[in-house]
Amino acid sequence: MLALGGVNFYAREGEIHALVGENGAGKSTLINIFAGRLRPDSGHATLDGAVLGAGSATAALARGIAAVYQSPMLFERMGWEENLALGGFSPRHYSLSAVVAEAAALAGELGFTLPPPGAIVERRSVAERVRLEILRAL
Structure with missing residues (x-):
């Protein structure tokens, strides 16, 4: 199954976008590639013309890319x-x-x-x- 085929996504600084689609359309896959949680099977993601480090959440954070997911991922017993x-x-x-x-x-x-x-x-x-x-x- 191909989650993302022929996808191009452009955003400018300060813009807010929503990804909408049916289950299995590739929304989470795209976000996870940008956030460094997944490596694309082919192709690449770029930020300001530079290819994002595939599969590196730390590198994505250093470039100012973070994802907020549907279910909060917090340490429940901490402040x-x-x-x-x-x-x-x-x-x-x-x-x-x-x-x-x-x-x-x-x-x-x-x-x-x-x-x-x-x-x-x-x-x-x-x-x-x-x-x-x-x-x-x-």
């Missing part, structure tokens, strides 16, 4: 702040307080409300968990 820090929230921050400050700034820009300090992820709603995933990706 939201630690989840952002452990998720590679920002390599330039070395303290949890700096991660929280940047999360607060991003949340404000997006109209999100952050959970209370120290709130454990497993006690947050699914919507709050998804917002944390979005913050971690940004």
Whole structure:
């Protein structure tokens, strides 16, 4: 079965796109290739004209590519702040307080409300968990 055949996808900085299609159409496959979680069988993905490292999630993150999935992938028994820090929230921050400050700034820009300090992820709603995933990706 061919998941992606003859696919071309173009996006400019700052644009927001949605991938819509039936089950098996290749939406997740395409996102996972961009996010470095899968290697394409043939062809390649590029960013700013440079070929993305096939199968390297670390390289994708370094280039600013992150994916947010339908089911949040967080450490349930930890606080939201630690989840952002452990998720590679920002390599330039070395303290949890700096991660929280940047999360607060991003949340404000997006109209999100952050959970209370120290709130454990497993006690947050699914919507709050998804917002944390979005913050971690940004």
